[in-house]
Amino acid sequence: LIAKELKEEVHNCIKCGLCLTSCPVYKQLYFEGASPRGKVQLIKNLLEGKLEPSENFHRLLFTCLLCETCTANCPSGLGVDRLMKAMRAELLEKFGLPWQKKMLFNLLVSDRLLPFFLFWGRILETPLLSLLPKGGKIGTIPYSKLPRLNRKALRDQYPEIIPVPDPKGRVLYFTGCATNYLFENVGRAVIHVLQRLGVEVIIPRGQVCCALPIFLAGARKMALRNIRKNLELFHRDDVDAVIVDCATCGAALKKEYTHILEERGENAEASKALGRKVLDISQYLTRFDLGKLLRPIAGRVTYHDPCHLLRSQGVKGEPRDLLRRVPGVQFVEMAEADVCCGGGGTFQWEHPEVASGISAKKVQSIKETGASIVASGCPGCRLQIAGNLTEDSIETIHPVELVARALP
């Protein structure tokens, strides 16, 4: 059941409509049902018993990136995204999950299936990919632009504790699935930079998927095991911080776990305590004087704000500062850097046309900067941007990768 305070929330919508053009999805579709106001009003009708949870309602509920732009812009301060998430969970029983999501999520919650999949995936990757039709796409992303699996999971490439002499700090590293299985470069960069700064990195064994993609699809119960496991492993007092390099994992650990537990009526103290400890890598690095360590590298760099970093966590300046601090780098702000890239996790394969319309604008903004590198602290954004960039000359990286390059 939707928590009581969320039910009250629907009455706080004054229907002013100021959310309409903040919504990237509405700006592609231009009908009210696709807008935040429309969805809030439908939820209100549903809660008042004037509307059945229909197939169409369900579809509209998932015609949303959960980018939180409406929440950030609502004059009445409505937590539109929380309402949407709770409603999705509410409808799960009736509508279930599409088989693709069920498969993916089962993979993500299982600690046995994933290594198994990775093992065979690595062996079969090339032959399998060659079987795929040329020019085919997953959603908006061409097969040819899909990242390759790490040859070895990142967490298997390092010991659990990476010691440094005379440590200046001590952190737990939540690697997230994307870094662990797909973007090892990011993980290596994080560890390299922290090591060079004299920080002891602990990568707790047994950590599992943050489960955000799972509970955003409504499957909260399925996600609970992961939430509890991660809380158990990361809620520790003997470290300075819990580091994440993924905006989505950060959003999950910082606030979504708490929301879910509270809405379930469970004690969320441990989750709140963990939330206070979690820092995006760009935030943690502000504690260090990188200036004298970094070597100059030339290049024009721009930055895209991930929704889960900017709006979910309020992190805006730190990643930009990080990029600016690399000597020789020319940082250029792109137009509408804070607008969603259109990825939205599984959104881009459920609504490829809407997503590609949104991504086209993002790609245009990136091109207009003349940058050769676009940095973003979210694997979903990087996938979406790289997948939609037609210019292979523009590189898509995590900000920390640039720092690592400047830090021999």
Place this chain on the structure above:
Amino acid sequence: MDFYSGELPKSPGHKEMDRAGKDSPMQNQEAWQKFASIVGIERVKTSKEDLLTYAYDAYVEEFLPDAVLFPKSPEEVSQIMRVASAHKIAVTPRGAGSGLGGCGLAKKGGVILCFTMMNRILEINTANRYAVVEPGVVISEFQKEVEKLNLFYPPDPGSATVATMGGAVLMNAGGMRGVKYGVTRDYLMGLEIVLPSGEVMKTGGLTTKDVTGYDLTRLICGSEGTLALVTKITVRLLPRPKSRRTLQAIYNRIDDAGNTVAKIVEAGIIPATLELMDKNIIKALEDFAHLGLPLNAEGILLIDVDGDLETVEKQAALVADFCRDLGAREVRVSQSEKENEQLWVARRSAFGAVARMRPTCVIEDATVPVSYLTPAIKKVIEISERNRVQIAVLAHAGDGNLHPLILCDQRDKDEMGRVEKAMEEIVDYAMSVGGTLSGEHGIGIAKARYLRKQLSGTALEMMRAIKKTFDPQGILNPGSFLEYAA
């Protein structure tokens, strides 16, 4: 994935919704088929979810339409109206649905004609300084485009980031720059309209001067969608002002703020904007945004002057002196565009800060001659206290346009009764000093019951006769102010 509503429903449609009058397209399979063949099935929406989301605007009351159509060209609009005329089906135009009076709602059912998908900027002509747009273009997006060419389209209603140009024309939208630059009406050069019969017609032209016959362009403007549908809009553009300075003056007494406004007007200075916020707004802002505004202040003025740099700096200094002379406890003058924006944070956050205090926020817009500004604000505060209704006052002070924000909970019948009483008293006061019922939001159904306070029987009869000339069958926006007013 597509979003059309599926198969054509067999008439009658949504029984459970207790809708579908006898003229409903749902019961008229033939008309229905024709509509679908004009715009295509994916631009006809009839699912319950779609109808529910077109039942509201930013006003309180709601009305379910029978169908929502999304035309993309004047030809489609024309064809739709031909069918609607032939079958006597009610048609109500709608833009973004940010209106505050229920003007764009299907008060008698029928079709909502939603223009959001007809949204191209057709031409920006720098040589003759005009632009032609389709009705669904969002105002602020249009402004951004013309500003790239160093031109300027001034009308900026508070909803400019979502409201459409078509909506602005039909409602004659105003905004904060009204004091210097006027309202939508002042920028219209010509329109392409579609009459209820389906006939396409042009009004006005591409010249600033035009005295050929009655000014039908400005008749359509502010007609609340009762006369014709607008399919192309030609607006005049100004050169973009070279610079702008913002002043913020904080007052212990609201009278001093009001006197400053009078002084500025008297001195012949026309600021680009002249906004006032009362103590309740200040309190809401401090509770919500913690801007460091003094809680014991009774009013804040926010003043913009614009033009070429020399004049602007001279005027800014002069206005600052007026503010100090007339008792402002603190005056800040911006020195750059960035500082302008910093000073504007308070005003921009005001609506949000107030709106979140209570579930419902009714935005009044009674307007008085500018010299009555201070007494009007005091009157509103008195009315609010006497009726035990929470009201915070914003005002476009330069043109006497009050925006009492009435905070309430729509579910509380007793409270809503008091709100209504307070609104009527505010209206009565505005009338008593030569003001108007509505400065910029329009009448719609929100204020129709007060219409006779301002318009004589003859005036109303004349308006109804005009309506009849355009729309003899009465199919365009039925249930409008013309019918509501007794």
